[in-house]
Amino acid sequence: MNETHRPYQNEGDVTAICAIVSAGWRDGAQWQYWHTGDLWWHIFRAPTDPTAEFMLWENGRGMVVGFALNEGVGVDVYTHPDADPLLKTRILAWCEIHWRGADGALTTYAAENDPAWLRVLAERGYERTGEVPHLVHLSRTLDELLPDIMQPDGVTVRAVRDDELAARVALHRAVWRGSSVTEESYAAMRQVAGYDADLDLVAVLPDGTLAAYCICWHDAASDTAEFEPVGTHAEYRRRGLARAVLAEGLRRMQQRGVRTARILTGGTNDTALRLYQSAGFAVATREWRYISPVTR
Numbered sequence: 001m002n003e004t005h006r007p008y009q010n011e012g013d014v015t016a017i018c019a020i021v022s023a024g025w026r027d028g029a030q031w032q033y034w035h036t037g038d039l040w041w042h043i044f045r046a047p048t049d050p051t052a053e054f055m056l057w058e059n060g061r062g063m064v065v066g067f068a069l070n071e072g073v074g075v076d077v078y079t080h081p082d083a084d085p086l087l088k089t090r091i092l093a094w095c096e097i098h099w100r101g102a103d104g105a106l107t108t109y110a111a112e113n114d115p116a117w118l119r120v121l122a123e124r125g126y127e128r129t130g131e132v133p134h135l136v137h138l139s140r141t142l143d144e145l146l147p148d149i150m151q152p153d154g155v156t157v158r159a160v161r162d163d164e165l166a167a168r169v170a171l172h173r174a175v176w177r178g179s180s181v182t183e184e185s186y187a188a189m190r191q192v193a194g195y196d197a198d199l200d201l202v203a204v205l206p207d208g209t210l211a212a213y214c215i216c217w218h219d220a221a222s223d224t225a226e227f228e229p230v231g232t233h234a235e236y237r238r239r240g241l242a243r244a245v246l247a248e249g250l251r252r253m254q255q256r257g258v259r260t261a262r263i264l265t266g267g268t269n270d271t272a273l274r275l276y277q278s279a280g281f282a283v284a285t286r287e288w289r290y291i292s293p294v295t296r
Helices: 011-027 036-044 087-098 115-123 162-175 183-189 241-255 270-278
Strands: 004-007 054-058 064-070 075-079 107-111 127-129 135-141 156-159 200-204 210-219 224-232 260-266 282-291
Touching: 011 036, 011 054, 011 064, 011 075, 011 210, 036 183, 036 210, 036 224, 054 087, 064 087, 075 087, 075 107, 087 115, 107 115, 135 270, 156 241, 162 183, 162 200, 162 210, 162 224, 200 241, 210 241, 224 241, 241 260, 241 270, 260 270, 270 282
Parallel strands: 224 260
Antiparallel strands: 004 054, 054 064, 064 075, 107 282, 127 282, 135 260, 135 282, 156 200, 200 210, 210 224
């Protein structure tokens, strides 16, 4: 129990926390939560201050062995599979002191198939909230022949070009109203270590319009990949465009030797759930929101 903690400092810390997540995926203990792609996208998609969101825990040798992420609406806690099993509880206890909301409670999340974490939350008095899951996690293997999904007539699925960044950002902002992604932040994100331009895909209509997109994030350390985000402009939905970009992303990831792909959606997004299942993904687990006892 000789850990110290400190705020996020620079992009080198992303590498350190990604190593924890990758190790969890390899170990099989933490695969159901964040992927390295989530981290790269979350930190660099928009002008933000990660120093206000992340707290890192280091062991006596200066190695980052755990971290907490405060998203404002809830807290996520991660530890390396080889770390002290009680470290996760100690990190949660720190969050309860420093990151409680104005109502005196702390919100966190747990998957249905994570008994160890569920036991910690129960012992500390947390209760599950909500009638539907916070997130649904889906995955599929890439160790088998992929189905041949035809692209819609006249549509091309390819990587986004450098001269299309403005149109690509406009598409994202049209799909996700209120998004803080800007042309500047998107261009900067395309330079980070975890991003692969060949896996940033768009569905292009015959007139050159960008109508749907996805970004695939490949974590070579764990032979896994994730789609984040995925979207189709409202004017062009129900034409098979999102399914086409997913299919191309799966094909490209399979070529890179990826063994498992995953994707997430909100617990109430039945449309997205049907889309992902049509592309061969199956529900792996459901993640629920938990809230701590209120203190004043």
